[in-house]
Amino acid sequence: MREQVKSVLARVRSKPPNILKALLALQERLGHVPTEAVSEIASALGVTTAQVAGVLSYYPDVRLTAPGRHLIRVCMGESCYANGCGRLLRELQDRLRVDVGETAAGGKFTLDTMSCAGNCAVSPTVMIDRDLYGRLLPSQLDTLLERYK
Amino acid sequence: MRTVTRLYLSNDTSARAAGAGVLADAWSEHPEVQLIRISSRGAFYLEPMVERDSPAGRVAWFNVTAQDLPLILSGTDGTPVRSIPFLAQQTRVTFANFGETEPLALDEYQARGGLSGLETALRIGPDAIIEELQVSQLRGRGGAAFPVWNKWKVAQQARADQKYVVANADEGDAGTYCDRMILEGDPFRLLEGMLICARAIGAGRGYVYCRQEYPGAAKTLRAAIQKADEAELLELDGEPFPIEVVEGAGSYVCGEETALLESLEGKRGVVRARPPYPAQSGLYGSPTIVSNVLTFATIPNILSRGGAWHAALGTERSRGTMALQLGGRVKHPGLVEVPFGLSLHQILEQFGGGMAPGSRFKAVQVGGPLGSLFPASQMDIPVCYDVFAKAGAVLGHGGIVVYDHETDMVDLARHFMAFTADESCGKCTPCRIGSVRGREILERIQAGSGTIEDLALLHDLGDTMKVASLCALGGRAPYPVLTAIEHFPAEFRAKLRT
Amino acid sequence: MKLEINGRPVLASSGDTIYGAAKKAGVAIPGLCSSDHLAPFGSCRLCLCEVEGQNGLPASCTTPVREGMVVRTESERLNRLRRNVVELYLSEQPAGDRAPESLQWLAKSLGLRQVRYPQFSHRLDVVDRSNPFFTFDNAACISCARCVRACDEIQGTHALTMLHRGFASRPAAGAASLTGEAAGFASSNCVSCGACVKECPTGALMEKTVAEQGLPERTVRTTCAYCGVGCAFDAGMRDGTVVNMVPADDGPSNQGHACMKGRFGWTYNYAPDRLRVPLLRQGNKWVEISWPDALDRIAHEWVRLKDTYGPDALATISSSRGTNEENYLFGKFMRCVVGSNHIDNCARVCHSATVTGMMDTIGASAATNSIQDLDVAKLILVVGANPTESHPVVGARIKQAMRRGATLIVIDPRRTELARLADLHLQMHPGTNVALLNGLGHILVKEGLIDRDFVRDRTQGFKEWVEVVESCTPETTSKATGVPAHLIAEAARRYATSGGSMAVHGLGMTEHRWGSHGVMALVNLALATGNLGKPGTGINPLRGQNNVQGASDVGCLPTYFAGYQPFDSPELAAAHLAVTGRPLPTARGMKTPDMWDAALAGTLKSLWIIGYDVAQTDPNLKKVHAALRNLEFLIVQDLFLSETAKLAHLVIPGASFLEKDGTFTNLERRIQRIRKAVEPPDGVLPDWQVVCEVSARMGYPMWYGHPSAIMDEIAQLAPMFAGVSYDRLEAPEGLQWPVPSKEHPGTSLMHERSFPKGKAQFVAVDYLPPGESPTETYPLVLITGRILQHYNCGAQTRRTGIMQVVDTDVLEIHASDAARLDLHEGEVVRLVSARGEARLPVMVSDRVQPGELFTSFHFPDTDLNVLLSSSADESSKCPEYKVSTVRIEKILPPETSSTPMHAMLIT
């Protein structure tokens, strides 16, 4: 991992250093930002561990733990709210037996919420990995989840 | 020889989410079809919408499924695009290219008048650009509605080695998506607007801060930047003007300009106190223009057609057109570009087509999660900055979300406060603690243990948040909650402990 | 700028905030998050105010004043909002009296009686006790981020951050909290400067001494007794003891800031092994004797030795840690009672090369400018100094200067913290200063970067200098120093063209075989570019100890009388006779190294050493020890039984800086008061009284009621102190010498119009190699110096909580050398030079270059200075501490050669 961290960070080195960019680049590669890597990141960027920790803990999208194979995110924005995202989320929680932020047994899915995906005109919206689904009904969830291995 | 039919299908994210992606996959095997992936017209209730050319212009088929291909190839049952009322009644100026062009076709962009604004800008020089904007009376479309020329002038007059132009593509307000459409559908318009700005203030670098939830937008924009670069557009006075796309990481408040700059510097996205304003001291302490994507996209037309042209549209102090974005339980959700001044009622009837099937109207929220709620009785309010401001409301980024009879107003109010509590940057006390206290009060009411004193406390807290918060997140957060209580008091009272 | 606040006209300067302007006008606006030391932030929202003609309620701490502004800071509406904000704060605090006092007080003054959010969520209850000196209690915190901003903006260490966001946002040190660990400070890069503690408005950050002993009841203003920055402190007193030391906001050199040692490293004062009673050696044993017996004994021995062998058999080394008054008296004692100039102080081993180098060029040897000039300098050139460790408040100030945009150039063989941050780091090989600085001079000449007017009007010897630097091309310079040629050129250009370049230098310049030459080479650059006599420029030696400047100023030198007056001045002789009643001896005395030779030769019989641990800190220790052992009677006066005291015949306890009155002179020539805060233990006499007592017993009574009378005498005899007196020193800013008259305001900037000798002198110097170069037997170059946490011989800092941070000297070695020699972290090795050997643990470090080593000399067990030679600068005798050649030997078996250690490198 040390090597991976090093090679990724070598790519995003800048003056002044950009901590968020570095973290996102690492996450892109590793799926998350392991806490063990914090001092490595700090010294590679020439910043302190506190500075890294501050940024790391600020942004909801920077993950400290590895997600499941697929990341399901339910939009909680107002248009989706009006169109029943609450029901969708509850349905997913029941089906996957997880709470928001958790990974289902077997490690296939991690369930999360997201803010508006800009898909409000075809809401409610669910994003799985990088795919977006709109006008989703709870009854369509089964077929949808089956597409993901 | 078999004939190949050119069909137009939108590649916009929402169109794809509505099925355009599946459709394209299904039809990719058909050699008789040449699919052109264009931007979306914004009539999302019709997506996936497929068009083909006809002597009388484009003809469209709505809500198309894969099985509809023979019908379309045979040319039957199509509707001339021109005759779709949702589109026909709009004043498409900034969004004129939508549904017409391929987003990354620079030649098409140019053929339809693109880059002529920049040409004018290069010719007339910085002072004249700002004068033109002053004549146009364009106000920022990101929410605060500040006069654009004024901000640019400050940055222009600031002495500094480096200046920056930053496009705010964070589009955090739920219920809004016009920035995403521009980024995905007409990216050169944004770049042109940024270049004009750079020219006006003497900036040497540009950034687009794009929300992480918009991967498609970032990808298209990066491709557009590369194309523009190859076409040698990204330079001013012989100096390169590089533009970089930087992605956010899920923080709503990073749409606020100073938090955005912190985030752009890779730091915690915490709001800075103003003054100094970014135009004086922004990114890395240098003068920086942060403007909304829609604002930048509006500017090329102003330069090419003149400020007076823009000022002729709209109302007294709200000039030009506004991109309104309909969502929620409305029948025809989608993008509506119209001059300022229509009433909410007109917009929802003329364009929204009334309520979605099975729904009865309850309230409409304008301006995102921090916007006020309007009940049926207030639907004649004209959409313009000043009337809204007088009513204690905001137009924000033009998002309009319609709630139906099933909406539980107490839960909706809790949802709003929870949003602020979740998204608060945590810097200032009224928002950091107040939003959590507000949420907790609403949770108590929801659970049946709230009292009439709790409602009074919520009002007092709301008042404190409004005036004492450092930024508009905490400052606006009480509005949707308090308007919910104001317009639907019975729902709250019914839940109180007696 | 005129404005109106609450109906009163108020004057303010542009750039002031409403909050600041109101404060100056005596209008207190409630506020918790703002601070005079920090940039406007605006987070608590208590300071909101009403401004006529403006919508909304701006925060007064972030709103700049405007001409004619009409402001109200009190109204029913504002009061209600403030009450609601305090209520929100209290709602997340533990109920009742456990909430911070500042909040309770605000609640009371705003009329808040009841918190309407009774059973709502509270702050996370975590306490970080891992810093040795203070605790952080999150429950009592209000997340105002003042601590974080202090660490960033004042100290520049970035050890703290706000963590998470929204309600959960809270300060934390390092990154440990990410994994739920409370011990953040210990694993962070915190340097315990205490700035965060001082800024904390709630006591969430609190000194452990205060937590244990209670808040101070009164304070005593004094000056730090560690380094030459001279930070002003308020000693917090409770029940007759010190409970904390808080840096004073009106401290001229520190402006409210401090470092670990001054802030927390004062507890040695209460160490159980403080010397309390005079000790007389009897064989291998110490016997406690009474004060009168001890004083009689000294007088008896010295009268006997002087009568038998003459005055040259006696010498003293005075303490640069003591006061000006003590030092002056010791000199007076030698000159009037013993009748010789055999007196020195530890400036000898420190900046004596600066004295020679600057005397020969500029004609005065002290810092030309002031610490505050760092705020206006456009470029700061740091040569052979490591301020963020050795002069931490100056170091922090340099980092602040960088924040505002000043350029930083560092010339140092090591990658110090400032070197890492610098715009340019010229990482040369140790001992090559002259080559490098001449190389810079070459560029100045070649590229026409000379200030012609300055050179013509104010200097002489320019031609000779040009002739010497002519041959110092970037290529030859690069070869001698190891610095890439383009960096040499770049540095020269920037230094010459910045519009105000300020040089600060340290022991990396002086402690060399050719130390004086190095200083001259640096002065030449300043002369050539006109960087002298203007604000934000100059040559500024970072003098080391708290009063090393003063000890020399008041004449503890074998070559000068007080005020650097030569012994052969007839006016001085007359004045001296008139004031003291004794003639001034005119023969130069022995310098410290001469004293060792004399002791070994048997001509020096007795030495009286005050507060200087030569047996640990002088070079070539075998020789020093032999010399000390050869003495008939060694008197040592110290706070502790130092290594030197262990060799003494008579040990006299000393009183610490907290226990006496007097003055110190800091590195910018600023004379500042120290004040007695506590009684010395068991009737211990301050050093000055000891000297008086002995003098009286030797037939020359010197009676002074108070140190102020001693200062009056100094003022009388030394023209540069003529205007100095204790009543003037009551002002917090003290006085910067020269102060030629009672009316003179003191001198913050020297040589504005002319130099002491009229014109300054270019002294052309050629590069000569250091005393030793690597050989096959001794292939590595050892650099020695200091670390942040400990102080010189360590007698004081080793008796404080600092031991929890660092408890050993470590040998820093480059990873490639460590790998080649198969050394692992923590392994204890034998370090061998031609003089002897030392043992210490290894630490891999990117602060040193391959082939070079670094270590400190703060622990006697290391025996470090055994390794060093007696090689010294020719003219000043400043020892060559910075270059010794050594080899590393593994100690086998390996399991016995590892020690658990606390160590921390500042990078």
Ligand SMILES: Nc1nc2c(c(=O)[nH]1)N[C@H]1C(S)=C(S)[C@@H](COP(=O)(O)OP(=O)(O)OC[C@H]3O[C@@H](n4cnc5c(=O)[nH]c(N)nc54)[C@H](O)[C@@H]3O)O[C@H]1N2
């Ligand atoms: N924490 C702490 N502070 C102290 C002291 C202490 O013991 N501890 N002691 C005080 C005293 S007495 C003094 S004199 C001051 C000294 O303060 P400094 O002058 O900062 O002392 P050093 O750390 O010995 O050396 C400074 C730098 O010189 C560099 N150096 C070594 N050789 C060369 C060379 O050939 N050329 C150049 N350009 N640089 C070189 C070293 O790498 C080192 O970084 O500190 C005072 N302050």
Ligand SMILES: Nc1nc2c(c(=O)[nH]1)N[C@H]1C(S)=C(S)[C@@H](COP(=O)(O)OP(=O)(O)OC[C@H]3O[C@@H](n4cnc5c(=O)[nH]c(N)nc54)[C@H](O)[C@@H]3O)O[C@H]1N2
């Ligand atoms: N290897 C190596 N050796 C060095 C150096 C180096 O860079 N490398 N640097 C050299 C330098 S620059 C210096 S200045 C010396 C410093 O070396 P020293 O002067 O020996 O060390 P200090 O710790 O400053 O103080 C010496 C003693 O003064 C005592 N003391 C403090 N205050 C008082 C007081 O008020 N009264 C009395 N009576 N005693 C007091 C302390 O207890 C301590 O024992 O070390 C030198 N040695």
Ligand SMILES: Cc1cc2nc3c(=O)[nH]c(=O)nc-3n(C[C@H](O)[C@H](O)[C@H](O)COP(=O)(O)O)c2cc1C
């Ligand atoms: C909490 C908050 C969120 C904001 N989010 C956005 C956003 O997502 N996009 C945007 O353009 N402006 C947003 N703004 C407004 C910006 O601060 C800023 O006013 C705007 O980008 C300026 O551009 P304009 O002048 O073109 O409107 C937000 C403001 C606040 C207080």
Ligand code: SF4
């Ligand atoms: S009130 Fe609104 S619609 Fe009427 S003129 Fe003013 S801005 Fe325009």
Ligand code: SF4
């Ligand atoms: S109002 Fe909220 S988001 Fe805005 S600065 Fe205050 S805490 Fe941050």
Ligand code: SF4
């Ligand atoms: S003590 Fe100093 S270095 Fe440590 S956290 Fe506080 S301010 Fe930062």
Ligand code: SF4
């Ligand atoms: S510890 Fe003190 S200074 Fe730091 S955030 Fe908490 S209350 Fe503020």
Ligand code: SF4
């Ligand atoms: S910087 Fe020097 S004077 Fe100031 S506190 Fe630290 S040791 Fe004392």
Ligand code: FES
């Ligand atoms: S509200 Fe869910 S996509 Fe916009």
Ligand code: FES
């Ligand atoms: S003191 Fe001004 S906001 Fe806190």
Ligand SMILES: [Mo]
């Ligand atoms: Mo020193």
